[in-house]
Amino acid sequence: MALTLFDTDEYRPPVWKSYLYQLQQEAPHPRRITCTCEVENRPKYYGREFHGMISREAADQLLLVAEGSYLIRESQRQPGTYTLALRFGSQTRNFRLYYDGKHFVGEKRFESIHDLVTDGLITLYIETKAAEYIAKMTINPIYEHIGYTTLNREPAYKKHMPVLKETHDERDSTGQDGVSEKRVHTFRGPHWCEYCANFMWGLIAQGVKCADCGLNVHKQCSKMVPNDCKPDLKHVKKVYSCDLTTLVKAHTTKRPMVVDMCIREIESRGLNSEGLYRVSGFSDLIEDVKMAFDRDGEKADISVNMYEDINIITGALKLYFRDLPIPLITYDAYPKFIESAKIMDPDEQLETLHEALKLLPPAHCETLRYLMAHLKRVTLHEKENLMNAENLGIVFGPTLMRSPELDAMAALNDIRYQRLVVELLIKNEDILF
Numbered sequence: 298m299a300l301t302l303f304d305t306d307e308y309r310p311p312v313w314k315s316y317l318y319q320l321q322q323e324a325p326h327p328r329r330i331t332c333t334c335e336v337e338n339r340p341k342y343y344g345r346e347f348h349g350m351i352s353r354e355a356a357d358q359l360l361l362v363a364e365g366s367y368l369i370r371e372s373q374r375q376p377g378t379y380t381l382a383l384r385f386g387s388q389t390r391n392f393r394l395y396y397d398g399k400h401f402v403g404e405k406r407f408e409s410i411h412d413l414v415t416d417g418l419i420t421l422y423i424e425t426k427a428a429e430y431i432a433k434m435t436i437n438p439i440y441e442h443i444g445y446t447t448l449n450r451e452p453a454y455k456k457h458m459p460v461l462k463e464t465h466d467e468r469d470s471t472g473q474d475g476v477s478e479k480r481v482h483t484f485r486g487p488h489w490c491e492y493c494a495n496f497m498w499g500l501i502a503q504g505v506k507c508a509d510c511g512l513n514v515h516k517q518c519s520k521m522v523p524n525d526c527k528p529d530l531k532h533v534k535k536v537y538s539c540d541l542t543t544l545v546k547a548h549t550t551k552r553p554m555v556v557d558m559c560i561r562e563i564e565s566r567g568l569n570s571e572g573l574y575r576v577s578g579f580s581d582l583i584e585d586v587k588m589a590f591d592r593d594g595e596k597a598d599i600s601v602n603m604y605e606d607i608n609i610i611t612g613a614l615k616l617y618f619r620d621l622p623i624p625l626i627t628y629d630a631y632p633k634f635i636e637s638a639k640i641m642d643p644d645e646q647l648e649t650l651h652e653a654l655k656l657l658p659p660a661h662c663e664t665l666r667y668l669m670a671h672l673k674r675v676t677l678h679e680k681e682n683l684m685n686a687e688n689l690g691i692v693f694g695p696t697l698m699r700s701p702e703l704d705a706m707a708a709l710n711d712i713r714y715q716r717l718v719v720e721l722l723i724k725n726e727d728i729l730f
Contacts, residue, residue, distance in 0.1 A: 325365035486701025567607035578608035630656035690720035
């Protein structure tokens with residue numbers, strides 16, 4: 298089906314709002330106040346930040362040094378219970394602290410006290426500085442412009458259905474009776490809400506993710522999202538730069554049509570082309586292919602009659618993957634894939650890689666499987682095209698994977714592991730998928 302553009306309803310890419318991101322950067326940093334003497338009966342899961350059974354007043358004095366200072370004390374009135382004392386806003390905040398294998402004061406659970414305090418300071422700072430802003434976030438949503446069902450045109454009968462149910466259960470991927478299910482989710486790297494376009498703040502559990510369509514939103518914004526979140530094709534006006542899961546659901550396909558069509562074209566006439574995928578095509582013609590897919594969808598003509606140079610088609614396929622808002626190997630799965638590349642034992646390496654694949658959404662995993670099978674076939678023509686699995690890993694590593702880390706040096710160090718991940722996927726395609 299060809300994609301239709303409406304003159305009165307032009308596609309507008311979302312403009313992500315940076316205000317809350319800037320506030321998170323400004324939030325106070327944790328400063329641990331360590332106890333200088335040995336404390337009897339210190340719980341094994343606390344460190345030197347535990348000061349034993351001291352009074353509130355004593356804790357206040359210790360925390361005067363700086364914003365973000367924190368310590369843990371045992372309650373004098375209720376021995377065996379513990380309090381996190383935290384300096385914020387020129388006063389001490391006290392929180393009952395719990396441990397069940399992870400540390401928590403509310404719904405969120407943390408591996409370390411440091412992470413708990415970091416997340417708490419971010420939340421306190423943003424909710425103090427931007428309380429009114431947050432209350433108005435759901436006004437003027439971008440939701441209808443990014444490819445999901447349009448709120449303003451939602452059938453009247455759906456407006457009376459209950460909102461999406463929230464769950465922490467990871468077993469089911471869809472709700473009952475066509476009602477989509479959302480899950481509290483930890484996003485790796487900076488993420489913006491796809492309903493209001495604002496930054497999703499915090500270290501963990503920053504928002505919720507729809508198990509059906511992959512929509513990422515703030516918890517409060519999720520109440521505004523329609524229950525049937527199946528993407529509406531008439532609002533998915535682009536192929537490139539559109540979320541992969543959204544695109545395949547809108548078109549009811551297993552994989553994006555641009556992937557299928559480009560690979561078919563390449564395998565029909567390009568497998569023996571020297572430097573396949575390594576040699577660049579003319580950038581203006583690659584852009585033409587992109588526009589053809591965005592305009593005509595599966596009716597786009599990418600045949601030899603239109604584009605004689607096969608490097609234009611390979612360039613268009615690589616561009617599609619580079620333009621994905623969420624990479625083919627997603628941010629959430631990225632650390633596990635990188636971990637697998639660092640393992641020296643071959644059997645353990647494949648086992649870890651197999652576990653990493655399980656972290657991918659179904660549409661991403663299927664597309665990756667199809668692409669790796671294709672690249673494996675490319676390597677079978679290595680004598681002619683001079684492209685082996687290692688060379689293809691160099692090309693596709695940074696194309697399929699992007700580090701969720703903001704640190705440029707850390708991302709740079711990952712490049713060699715990205716290459717190795719793709720090389721391993723190609724060589725072991727028949728085992729892994």
